Amino acid sequence: MAEIRKDEAVDATPNVTEVDVVDAATEDAAVVALDKRVDRGEPILQVRNLKKHFPLTQGVLFKRQIGAVKAVDGVSFDLYQGETLGIVGESGCGKSTVAKLLMNLERATAGEVFYKGQDITKLSGRALKAVRRNIQMVFQDPYTSLNPRMTVGDIIGETFDIHPESAPKGDRRRRVQDLLDVVGLNPEYINRYPHQFSGGQRQRIGIARGLALNPEVIICDEPVSALDVSVQAQVINLMEKLQDEFDLSYIFIAHDLSIVRHISDRVGVMYLGKIAEIGTDVQIYDHPTHPYTQALLSAVPVPDPDSRDHRERIILTGDVPSPANPPSGCSFRTRCWKAQDKCAQEAPLLAIPERFKGADGPAAHESACHFAEEKDVVHAA
Amino acid sequence: MTIIDQTASVPGPSDGGADAPLLEVRDLHVEFHTRDGVVRAVNGVNYSVSAGETLAVLGESGSGKSVTAQAIMGILDMPPAKIPQGEILFRGQDMLRMAADERRKLRGAKIAMIFQDALSSLNPVLSVGYQLGEMFRVHQGLSKKEAKARSIELMDRVKIPAAAARVNDYPHQFSGGMRQRIMIAMALALEPDLIIADEPTTALDVTVQAQVMDLLAELQREYHMGLILITHDLGVVADVADKIAVMYAGRIVEQAPVHELYKRPAHPYTRGLLDSIPRLDQKGQELYAIQGLPPNLLRTPSGCAFNPRCPKAQDICRTDTPPLFEVTEPDGSALPGRRSACHFWKETIHG
Numbered sequence: 001m002a003e004i005r006k007d008e009a010v011d012a013t014p015n016v017t018e019v020d021v022v023d024a025a026t027e028d029a030a031v032v033a034l035d036k037r038v039d040r041g042e043p044i045l046q047v048r049n050l051k052k053h054f055p056l057t058q059g060v061l062f063k064r065q066i067g068a069v070k071a072v073d074g075v076s077f078d079l080y081q082g083e084t085l086g087i088v089g090e091s092g093c094g095k096s097t098v099a100k101l102l103m104n105l106e107r108a109t110a111g112e113v114f115y116k117g118q119d120i121t122k123l124s125g126r127a128l129k130a131v132r133r134n135i136q137m138v139f140q141d142p143y144t145s146l147n148p149r150m151t152v153g154d155i156i157g158e159t160f161d162i163h164p165e166s167a168p169k170g171d172r173r174r175r176v177q178d179l180l181d182v183v184g185l186n187p188e189y190i191n192r193y194p195h196q197f198s199g200g201q202r203q204r205i206g207i208a209r210g211l212a213l214n215p216e217v218i219i220c221d222e223p224v225s226a227l228d229v230s231v232q233a234q235v236i237n238l239m240e241k242l243q244d245e246f247d248l249s250y251i252f253i254a255h256d257l258s259i260v261r262h263i264s265d266r267v268g269v270m271y272l273g274k275i276a277e278i279g280t281d282v283q284i285y286d287h288p289t290h291p292y293t294q295a296l297l298s299a300v301p302v303p304d305p306d307s308r309d310h311r312e313r314i315i316l317t318g319d320v321p322s323p324a325n326p327p328s329g330c331s332f333r334t335r336c337w338k339a340q341d342k343c344a345q346e347a348p349l350l351a352i353p354e355r356f357k358g359a360d361g362p363a364a365h366e367s368a369c370h371f372a373e374e375k376d377v378v379h380a381a
Numbered sequence: 382m383t384i385i386d387q388t389a390s391v392p393g394p395s396d397g398g399a400d401a402p403l404l405e406v407r408d409l410h411v412e413f414h415t416r417d418g419v420v421r422a423v424n425g426v427n428y429s430v431s432a433g434e435t436l437a438v439l440g441e442s443g444s445g446k447s448v449t450a451q452a453i454m455g456i457l458d459m460p461p462a463k464i465p466q467g468e469i470l471f472r473g474q475d476m477l478r479m480a481a482d483e484r485r486k487l488r489g490a491k492i493a494m495i496f497q498d499a500l501s502s503l504n505p506v507l508s509v510g511y512q513l514g515e516m517f518r519v520h521q522g523l524s525k526k527e528a529k530a531r532s533i534e535l536m537d538r539v540k541i542p543a544a545a546a547r548v549n550d551y552p553h554q555f556s557g558g559m560r561q562r563i564m565i566a567m568a569l570a571l572e573p574d575l576i577i578a579d580e581p582t583t584a585l586d587v588t589v590q591a592q593v594m595d596l597l598a599e600l601q602r603e604y605h606m607g608l609i610l611i612t613h614d615l616g617v618v619a620d621v622a623d624k625i626a627v628m629y630a631g632r633i634v635e636q637a638p639v640h641e642l643y644k645r646p647a648h649p650y651t652r653g654l655l656d657s658i659p660r661l662d663q664k665g666q667e668l669y670a671i672q673g674l675p676p677n678l679l680r681t682p683s684g685c686a687f688n689p690r691c692p693k694a695q696d697i698c699r700t701d702t703p704p705l706f707e708v709t710e711p712d713g714s715a716l717p718g719r720r721s722a723c724h725f726w727k728e729t730i731h732g
Contacts, residue, residue: 090586090587090588090589091557091586198674198675200674201674228441228442228613228675229441229613229615229654229657230441230653230654230657230670230671230675231674231675232657233657233668233669233670233671234670234671234672236659236668237667237668237670240667241667255586255587257587258658258659259659261659261664262659262664262668281664295588296587296588299587299588299590299591300587300616301590301591301594301614301616301617301619301620302616302619302620303615303616303618303619303643303655303658304619304643305619305620305622305639305640305643306640306643307619308619308620308621313591315588315591315592315595316588316591316592317592318542319556319558319559319589
């Protein structure tokens with residue numbers, strides 16, 4: 001990875017959170033620490049009790065805060081080097097806000113995100129810029145995330161203008177063409193505009209832009225949901241190929257559970273700003289213990305008409321409650337068929353349930369439910 | 382709307398027997414005349430639906446599935462759209478040759494449509510009760526008060542909680558799933574014989590999708606309606622459809638009863654779609670992907686439109702457009718309802 005030039009102007013943006021003034025020496029130390037490689041199997045990203053509350057205000061001049069939308073409300077997980085962590089959940093559960101917090105595009109209300117041991121929510125200036133180079137994002141909608149007035153070469157090359165140390169000036173055009181080749185586009189398309197490409201090709205451009213700075217972590221926010229069925233598989237294959245080639249770690253946010261299962265090593269299920277259950281793909285899909293995960297999995301239509309008559313389906317009633325006014329205790333209790341008084345009073349913690357503690361089986365994974373119980377809904381006949 | 386010459390031969394109304402299909406689309410063509418040329422969005426589509434039956438029309442964006450539905454409903458903008466040939470028979474009567482006001486009597490009362498995006502299909506400045514009641518006021522001439530009472534009944538029917546209290550609410554006050562229920566209620570208002578649902582659950586979350594599909598299936602059974610379900614989701618199709626028509630580049634490439642199609646696809650495109658679904662035993666392997674891109678309808682490839690992406694394409698595929706062949710067992714015995722528009726359907730289905 002390229003060195004950061006010493007004479008570079010320090011980012012003048014004031015740090016909005018109450019952080020100690022970062023002096024040049026600690027910032028240098030931070031930048032050096034970020035250049036270390038993490039071994040396979042070690043955590044590269046550690047998220048601890050991350051929260052994002054958007055204030056709800058009333059009045060024009062004196063804006064009084066009358067509440068908060070708790071979009072992300074205490075999320076903790078680890079991302080290990082070289083793995084793919086899938087995050088699933090319904091719309092409004094806070095998946096995309098988590099992605100933005102990890103990129104430091106939103107300031108967290110509370111909590112920490114450690115990238116190689118550095119808390120990136122507290123970083124600013126050069127150190128933050130160095131982090132941003134290493135954590136990149138691929139967006140959902142390839143139609144709106146590419147500037148229609150820029151050529152593909154400019155869109156991908158813009159990353160080198162922002163991080164000039166990562167590619168020498170004369171070499172950039174060739175680098176962009178290499179990147180286009182890597183993602184399976186013709187390098188001669190460098191002067192074309194986004195509208196000249198189809199949805200799948202545009203998503204490849206978005207991926208090329210994400211790869212441009214040789215990042216270590218790529219956060220994919222619904223990367224294939226806007227694409228046609230026959231093109232989704234192409235993009236998924238490309239992402240898996242790139243992961244092997246460049247030793248990337250992915251956070252893969254999606255609502256399509258079968259695609260998440262295909263690509264992920266571990267899966268986290270989110271509900272109303274919290275993680276309901278997290279574990280390996282086998283633990284979550286074959287041995288779910290949280291009732292929400294069970295309902296979610298059972299609601300997924302199975303592309304096999306023979307299964308439709310003897311499949312058990314849990315149809316939840318009602319809608320997701322508003323994150324501005326979440327239910328007390330367990331946030332899922334309003335739609336849960338197991339809910340009891342305890343659920344309203346006490347919020348369950350994300351931990352391995354007591355009853356599975358000693359056991360070594362796949363049911364022993366973290367699940368935030370007082371009455372966690374194993375139930376195989378996918379194979380239920 | 383264009384009124385087509387009345388002197389053309391009108392097929393006699395069918396006897397309305399139990400076996401006669403409710404709706405039959407015959408050799409329908411739709412073109413759009415644009416600045417860049419003529420886009421042939423639908424090129425000879427044939428399908429039929431009987432009462433109580435669910436036909437799923439499966440296809441990617443641009444395959445012509447929605448345009449076919451809009452042509453059936455008569456809500457295509459003409460121009461730029463044009464229907465150069467084809468028949469749409471509803472209970473034996475060709476709707477394309479009907480007078481505009483006659484057709485208007487069918488629309489809503491006999492054939493209704495559920496649109497994909499409920500938020501943009503409902504009028505944001507009118508209460509849902511008013512919009513539901515419009516069906517009764519316009520078609521049945523009920524008074525405002527009666528219409529409102531009927532709207533509340535309808536909202537109850539589609540299981541909207543506290544219907545009487547919410548009848549004066551506006552669309553933005555409802556969640557996505559509830560809005561889609563209102564769309565369903567609106568389509569059901571006059572108890573039509575046929576409902577066309579254009580991607581009714583695509584914008585919804587899976588748990589809500591399950592609720593909405595359940596409701597739709599229940600109401601369909603209750604009223605014994607025909608249902609045309611337009612979708613690209615192979616999972617939803619497997620759950621509810623009786624028969625399937627797969628569309629590609631404006632043509633039907635395969636037709637089959639639901640169980641048959643998933644077991645033995647007879648067209649390489651269908652096979653490709655089914656193979657590209659991630660399956661458990663393929664974890665860690667590369668997914669099967671159909672190569673290339675859906676065709677540009679301004680320049681549909683010659684011969685079979687799928688030939689540039691087809692792994693089995695031969696010379697004949699590039700020159701001759703395959704008709705919709707009848708598919709049979711290897712010994713020649715018939716497979717009712719199965720058709721495939723592939724020169725090599727035998728190889729595709731029987732290996």
